[in-house]
Amino acid sequence: MRRPWSLPALRKEFNRIKTADPRFAEWWQENSKEAYSTGLANAAAAFDNYAKSKQGKRKGRRVGMPRRKTKHKARLACRFTTGIIRVEPDGRHVTLPRLSTIRTHESAHTLLARLQAGTARILSATIRHERGRWFVSFQAEVEREITRVTRPDATVGVDLGVKHLAVMADSTGEIRYESNPKHLDGSLKLLRFHSRRVSRRQGPDKRTGQKPSKRWEKADAQRNRVHHRVANLRTDALHKLTTAVRGEYGTVVVEDLNVAGMLKNRRLARKIADAGFGEIRRQLTYKGRRNACRTVVADRWYPSSKTCSGCGAVKAKLPLHVRIFHCDACGLVMDRDENSARNLAALAAAATTGTGVAGDQGATTAPKPRGADRKTRTSRRSRKAKAARAGGATLPQPRQTEARDRRQAEALTLW
Numbered sequence: 001m002r003r004p005w006s007l008p009a010l011r012k013e014f015n016r017i018k019t020a021d022p023r024f025a026e027w028w029q030e031n032s033k034e035a036y037s038t039g040l041a042n043a044a045a046a047f048d049n050y051a052k053s054k055q056g057k058r059k060g061r062r063v064g065m066p067r068r069k070t071k072h073k074a075r076l077a078c079r080f081t082t083g084i085i086r087v088e089p090d091g092r093h094v095t096l097p098r099l100s101t102i103r104t105h106e107s108a109h110t111l112l113a114r115l116q117a118g119t120a121r122i123l124s125a126t127i128r129h130e131r132g133r134w135f136v137s138f139q140a141e142v143e144r145e146i147t148r149v150t151r152p153d154a155t156v157g158v159d160l161g162v163k164h165l166a167v168m169a170d171s172t173g174e175i176r177y178e179s180n181p182k183h184l185d186g187s188l189k190l191l192r193f194h195s196r197r198v199s200r201r202q203g204p205d206k207r208t209g210q211k212p213s214k215r216w217e218k219a220d221a222q223r224n225r226v227h228h229r230v231a232n233l234r235t236d237a238l239h240k241l242t243t244a245v246r247g248e249y250g251t252v253v254v255e256d257l258n259v260a261g262m263l264k265n266r267r268l269a270r271k272i273a274d275a276g277f278g279e280i281r282r283q284l285t286y287k288g289r290r291n292a293c294r295t296v297v298a299d300r301w302y303p304s305s306k307t308c309s310g311c312g313a314v315k316a317k318l319p320l321h322v323r324i325f326h327c328d329a330c331g332l333v334m335d336r337d338e339n340s341a342r343n344l345a346a347l348a349a350a351a352t353t354g355t356g357v358a359g360d361q362g363a364t365t366a367p368k369p370r371g372a373d374r375k376t377r378t379s380r381r382s383r384k385a386k387a388a389r390a391g392g393a394t395l396p397q398p399r400q401t402e403a404r405d406r407r408q409a410e411a412l413t414l415w
């Protein structure tokens, strides 16, 4: 059955209406057709999500009926799937339909080299306005050589926390602490100053229809710049951390943290959001796929902190303020996070004995943008890789899942 909100149906309706309806008469030709297509594609996806959620075919929180988006609040974005999309040979300019050639702030040499070597093909380009800047990103099909990690046989357990951003225990027993940069904390004072200034000026008011004053807008923009800087610093630090971890270890064990739930704790929410737990796990998973390495995700209810890494005894309770782990069974005394990281590292060993070698991971086929590329997909991967339980290990065996390819990783991500 043809859905009335499918992209072709919406497009057809828009093409009919844009010439017939006088409201479009003046301006629709001024913009690229991709601008309308982007909006329609997003609307189609939103309706799809709503329908699937209602039928119980979609994971996660219930998705409501799509609402109207105003141009004042929507993120400005447009995805080009057809026309001239290329990186110019100097690696400093890109050419896009309607927008012609634009200089980029960052060099596009890496992509350019791949394009020239014939190992990459651009499928689409998306421009978006974010954090006060315009970005262009390319979706490309890339033939990638698998980069070898420095220690393919080593395993690391990553315990995320607020005190230390990450405590990493590897299979040789080495412990590394990654300090928490706390980017937001460093800017709180400045934010307080800016926010006060904003609130003293004449802001917008929905109830009275009050428009913000020019001075308010200026102050608001200045405050936003602080937020943007914090976000940029955070992104940079997280990428450096996850790239370093994935460049070294063959297997990474992470916890399946309920970040959305943790954010409900009003005393810890700000610090947890600042640390970016969810993002760390996302990056570790996809960067591992790129290196053909394993990611083991510990079950959400696996008591990594309460279990003794020495003898396997599990404590009934361990309040958050207790930073040192004392084992009642064997007398082990260890830093709380270190104990937890060691437990996670041990978990991978148990998973390995069950499944043997991790499967190879070829290039995952990227979804083609809006059917612009009509080539038939040759390989369709829908492997369900599940690590078998290890027999007779001393640890209490929780359910373990391995994130191996894209589709599965998405199925695993629960927040």
Ligand SMILES: [Zn+2]
Pocket: 308, 309, 310, 311, 312, 313, 327, 328, 329, 330, 331, 332
């Ligand atoms: Zn013990």
